[in-house]
Amino acid sequence: MPSPKRIGKIEFGLLSPKEIRTMSVRKIIWADTYDDDGFPYPQGLMDLNLGVIDPGLRCKTCDQKASECPGHFGHIELAKPVIHVGYTRLIRKLLRVTCRSCSRLLLSPEEIEKVVGTEDDLTGDVLSEKDIKKERLCPHCGEQQLKINFEKPTTFSEIFIDDGKKIEHKLTPADIRARMEKIPDEDLRHLGINPDVARPEWTILTVLPVPPVTMRPSIILENGQRSEDDLTHKLVDIIRINQRFKENQDAGAPQLIIEDLWELLQYHVTTYLDNEVAGCPPARHRSGRPLKTLSQRLKGKDGRFRGSLSGKRVNFSARTVISPDPNLSVIEVGIPLAVANEMTIPVQANPFNIEELRQMVRYGPHRASLSDPCGANYVIRPDKRRLRLAEGNLETVAEMLEPGWTVERQIRDGDIVLFNRQPSLHRMSIMAHRVKVMDGRTFRLNPAVCPPYNADFDGDEMNLHIPQTEEARAEAAILVAVEENILSPRFGGPIIGGIHDHVSGIFMLTNQLKWHSKEEALYLLKNIGVEHLPAPGKQEEGRPLWSNKQIFSTVLPKELNMVFRASSCQNCETCRRELCERDAYVRIIDGILESGTIDKKAIGAFDGQIVNRIIRQYGMKRAAEFIDAITHLSIRAIMMNGFSFGIDDEDLSKTEYGQIEEVLSNAVNDVQRRIKIYEDGQLEAMPGRTPEETLEMQIMQVLGKARDRTGEIAGRHLGLGNSAVVMAVSGARGSMLNLTQMAGCVGQQSVRGERIMRGYDDRTLPHFKKGDRGSDAHGFITHSYKSGLNPTEFFFHAIGGREGLVDTAVRTSQSGYLQRRMINALQDLKVAYDGTVRTTGGRIIQFCYGEDGTDPMKSSFGDPVDVKGIVESILKEEV
Amino acid sequence: MNVLEHVMVPDHQIMSEEEVQQLYSLYTITSEQLPKIYHDDPAVKVIGAKVGDVIRIVRTSHTAGRAESYRLVIKRPKK
Numbered sequence: 001m002p003s004p005k006r007i008g009k010i011e012f013g014l015l016s017p018k019e020i021r022t023m024s025v026r027k028i029i030w031a032d033t034y035d036d037d038g039f040p041y042p043q044g045l046m047d048l049n050l051g052v053i054d055p056g057l058r059c060k061t062c063d064q065k066a067s068e069c070p071g072h073f074g075h076i077e078l079a080k081p082v083i084h085v086g087y088t089r090l091i092r093k094l095l096r097v098t099c100r101s102c103s104r105l106l107l108s109p110e111e112i113e114k115v116v117g118t119e120d121d122l123t124g125d126v127l128s129e130k131d132i133k134k135e136r137l138c139p140h141c142g143e144q145q146l147k148i149n150f151e152k153p154t155t156f157s158e159i160f161i162d163d164g165k166k167i168e169h170k171l172t173p174a175d176i177r178a179r180m181e182k183i184p185d186e187d188l189r190h191l192g193i194n195p196d197v198a199r200p201e202w203t204i205l206t207v208l209p210v211p212p213v214t215m216r217p218s219i220i221l222e223n224g225q226r227s228e229d230d231l232t233h234k235l236v237d238i239i240r241i242n243q244r245f246k247e248n249q250d251a252g253a254p255q256l257i258i259e260d261l262w263e264l265l266q267y268h269v270t271t272y273l274d275n276e277v278a279g280c281p282p283a284r285h286r287s288g289r290p291l292k293t294l295s296q297r298l299k300g301k302d303g304r305f306r307g308s309l310s311g312k313r314v315n316f317s318a319r320t321v322i323s324p325d326p327n328l329s330v331i332e333v334g335i336p337l338a339v340a341n342e343m344t345i346p347v348q349a350n351p352f353n354i355e356e357l358r359q360m361v362r363y364g365p366h367r368a369s370l371s372d373p374c375g376a377n378y379v380i381r382p383d384k385r386r387l388r389l390a391e392g393n394l395e396t397v398a399e400m401l402e403p404g405w406t407v408e409r410q411i412r413d414g415d416i417v418l419f420n421r422q423p424s425l426h427r428m429s430i431m432a433h434r435v436k437v438m439d440g441r442t443f444r445l446n447p448a449v450c451p452p453y454n455a456d457f458d459g460d461e462m463n464l465h466i467p468q469t470e471e472a473r474a475e476a477a478i479l480v481a482v483e484e485n486i487l488s489p490r491f492g493g494p495i496i497g498g499i500h501d502h503v504s505g506i507f508m509l510t511n512q513l514k515w516h517s518k519e520e521a522l523y524l525l526k527n528i529g530v531e532h533l534p535a536p537g538k539q540e541e542g543r544p545l546w547s548n549k550q551i552f553s554t555v556l557p558k559e560l561n562m563v564f565r566a567s568s569c570q571n572c573e574t575c576r577r578e579l580c581e582r583d584a585y586v587r588i589i590d591g592i593l594e595s596g597t598i599d600k601k602a603i604g605a606f607d608g609q610i611v612n613r614i615i616r617q618y619g620m621k622r623a624a625e626f627i628d629a630i631t632h633l634s635i636r637a638i639m640m641n642g643f644s645f646g647i648d649d650e651d652l653s654k655t656e657y658g659q660i661e662e663v664l665s666n667a668v669n670d671v672q673r674r675i676k677i678y679e680d681g682q683l684e685a686m687p688g689r690t691p692e693e694t695l696e697m698q699i700m701q702v703l704g705k706a707r708d709r710t711g712e713i714a715g716r717h718l719g720l721g722n723s724a725v726v727m728a729v730s731g732a733r734g735s736m737l738n739l740t741q742m743a744g745c746v747g748q749q750s751v752r753g754e755r756i757m758r759g760y761d762d763r764t765l766p767h768f769k770k771g772d773r774g775s776d777a778h779g780f781i782t783h784s785y786k787s788g789l790n791p792t793e794f795f796f797h798a799i800g801g802r803e804g805l806v807d808t809a810v811r812t813s814q815s816g817y818l819q820r821r822m823i824n825a826l827q828d829l830k831v832a833y834d835g836t837v838r839t840t841g842g843r844i845i846q847f848c849y850g851e852d853g854t855d856p857m858k859s860s861f862g863d864p865v866d867v868k869g870i871v872e873s874i875l876k877e878e879v
Numbered sequence: 880m881n882v883l884e885h886v887m888v889p890d891h892q893i894m895s896e897e898e899v900q901q902l903y904s905l906y907t908i909t910s911e912q913l914p915k916i917y918h919d920d921p922a923v924k925v926i927g928a929k930v931g932d933v934i935r936i937v938r939t940s941h942t943a944g945r946a947e948s949y950r951l952v953i954k955r956p957k958k
């Protein structure tokens with residue numbers, strides 16, 4: 001391998017006409033491509049000197065076949081010079097800073113010195129358009145300068161005033177070129193142009209390079225017809241017009257016709273270079289599709305840079321829909337047999353594994369069922385020849401197999417693979433899982449790993465990659481494995497943990513003290529692999545009973561000590577600790593849950609206090625086992641009673657409906673009363689507010705309070721027997737606010753934090769009187785989702801809902817672009833062995849990573865050490 | 880006004896030639912690999928550093944207590 005080289009400098013310049021002619025192997029004069037026999041015309045656009053694309057032909061320049069010839073440039077001599085659209089801004093600048101008669105910089109040597117500095121003391125600055133006053137006299141020849149007008153895409157004109165009338169005089173490309181030619185080299189250097197590599201007259205084309213045919217191959221359609229590349233089409237146009245132009249010129253055609261043809265030639269050259277220039281209709285294909293010309297090949301997402309150079313496609317990858325399988329471990333991924341049969345891992349044969357590999361070769365590429373051992377799809381001989389395995393050759397190839405050969409064997413259970421979901425915004429978007437080959441056609445994953453991927457199962461697809469070398473597999477297992485990424489470097493806490501039903505299930509299992517029979521205990525613990533039940537907590541009528549807390553404790557490590565408050569804690573003023581009537585005070589002593597409820601705070605993704613403590617005390621591997629155990633236990637727990645939610649779960653009794661109605665009508669009346677006070681001019685404005693603003697704030701407050709009151713009334717009726725309440729209290733999903741809106745009252749709809757004010761003159765809808773400030777006229781919804789909204793309420797609800805949708809749409813697009821810019825800036829930085837953060841060139845960005853050298857993943861929610869947690873786990877009580 | 884007196888401006892000092900050499904050998908770098916600061920930076924002007932000097936900046940850090948960094952004074956390019 002060649003050693004790395006350091007780039008000293010990169011020189012940017014323009015191609016001179018001379019260079020274009022030197023690199024050209026053929027002058028192209030005919031617009032035609034192929035003759036009737038399908039043979040390229042000499043000196044046509046497909047001339048055999050420009051390279052070959054048809055197999056069988058040989059290049060006339062390098063005498064190589066189609067696959068070897070890189071292609072060669074040709075050239076077209078233009079009848080008259082035309083402007084290169086890419087350089088119009090440079091041309092405009094040069095026209096404005098140089099004299100129209102002597103072409104020298106419109107500055108005296110002293111003025112130049114002021115900006116550029118003296119010869120021995122250069123400031124490093126270059127002259128810009130701003131350094132020159134408009135329409136002055138030339139300091140060298142005294143010529144009066146004229147204003148230069150530029151009209152997109154390529155028109156330049158001089159403006160002078162004659163008899164008080166503005167007269168515009170168009171400059172032809174030839175005029176401009178003549179002016180450019182006269183600019184002295186020294187003046188160009190002051191402008192930051194190196195005349196050795198970029199004389200400005202080279203921005204006006206007199207000769208056009210014709211790219212090799214290999215860059216614009218024609219394709220043959222099914223009907224045998226040739227279809228030319230867009231670039232070839234454009235070159236055909238250019239040559240045709242150029243030809244006509246020449247003929248007219250030689251025939252001495254009138255000036256008007258010459259000018260028209262000149263402009264046409266300019267148009268074709270312009271669109272050949274860039275077909276999306278402002279002020280220029282794009283050239284189109286016969287079908288009406290705009291042509292993809294040079295600039296379009298480079299620009300944009302699918303262009304050469306972002307599409308072909310930065311973007312890469314890979315082999316050994318698969319993509320399909322994902323679906324959940326709570327029986328898998330979090331470190332596993334379920335792969336359809338059809339995928340596993342296609343994907344392979346290369347294994348080098350050696351004396352120790354050769355028999356095993358022979359057997360795989362004999363099985364061949366067709367693994368019919370999950371219970372069959374994996375086969376092999378290809379065999380690679382030491383001379384790198386690949387043999388495809390098929391029904392007929394299995395036995396012979398197996399016999400030929402020798403140490404030194406490579407067998408590409410199929411994926412089987414236990415192989416390590418990379419699993420990914422876009423958008424890959426953080427490193428947990430790609431994690432390494434262990435394969436489990438399964439039936440079906442989807443990838444399967446444990447729902448507990450959904451949070452790091454941000455995946456759900458409404459049709460999401462994910463990608464799979466098979467590491468092909470030992471190094472890659474080692475890296476995947478040591479750095480990328482799921483069990484190495486339970487902690488997020490974003491906040492130093494676990495990002496993998498129970499979600500949804502895991503949380504509801506474990507809450508229902510552990511909330512309050514309950515006793516289970518042996519049958520129930522065994523049912524709950526069936527999937528966890530507990531070898532011995534703990535000693536029963538008590539006997540009743542001669543039957544042993546186990547408490548729910550005991551059953552939960554079987555999944556805890558034996559030496560675990562911690563104290564914390566569950567999600568369901570209400571932050572009472574004086575905590576009653578173990579006596580808490582919500583059972584929210586969690587105390588784990590020596591791996592036994594003494595009191596408290598396990599919920600989101602204990603095992604949930606993002607919170608997971610117990611998960612976090614296990615990681616600190618026993619490592620991530622034990623934590624992964626704990627997450628598996630807890631998800632299995634909670635799913636058994638939720639299956640004991642079942643868990644569902646129906647429309648009648650939102651029903652309240654007559655008493656509550658009466659109370660809610662009373663609360664709401666009182667609130668509406670209160671609002672009316674305040675409006676009356678305001679309209680009477682009696683309302684006292686709050687400091688810094690107008691009376692209107694004061695009134696609005698009061699109304700919002702009254703109505704907000706009323707909605708909360710309805711929630712409380714509904715909540716009193718709906719206890720922990722209600723599934724929505726269980727989900728809200730345990731932190732599994734939803735909140736009491738959602739329940740309030742379902743059963744009580746939806747409440748005020750708002751746009752930008754204010755009541756809805758927009759619509760018609762002085763009213764939101766024609767259903768209301770002008771100037772009505774009442775609650776119903778500005779989006780207060782007294783109904784609940786259960787009782788149903790009336791038409792005006794429904795409309796206001798749609799207005800309020802739209803704001804949320806727009807906000808998320810705007811936020812995702814903005815943060816996506818921010819992320820792209822950040823990654824582009826940071827992607828190649830790394831922490832060196834001396835602790836500094838450096839670029840690939842060794843330039844220092846930080847002298848110590850993050851100023852303190854702390855790995856945020858190993859920090860405790862941002863702090864270097866979790867002092868409180870350590871002390872509590874040793875003292876076994878709260879501090 | 881002296882910007883260094885403002886609470887939010889960290890301490891800036893010009894490093895001696897010896898200290899600079901020590902810094903280079905500690906990190907095995909050349910001056911090119913140091914972070915840069917412009918000659919017309921308000922803090923640079925206050926301490927009177929010239930182009931080519933290396934400045935030590937000492938910040939109080941929430942997590943590390945004290946964090947040192949070093950910057951090479953360079954001329955601000957125009958535009």
Ligand SMILES: [Mg+2]
Pocket residue numbers: 455456457458459460
């Ligand atoms: Mg989805």
Ligand SMILES: [Zn+2]
Pocket residue numbers: 050051052059060061062063064069070071072
């Ligand atoms: Zn060739």
Ligand SMILES: [Zn+2]
Pocket residue numbers: 099100101102103104138139140141142143
């Ligand atoms: Zn002049």
Ligand SMILES: [Zn+2]
Pocket residue numbers: 569570571572575576577580584585
């Ligand atoms: Zn409490």
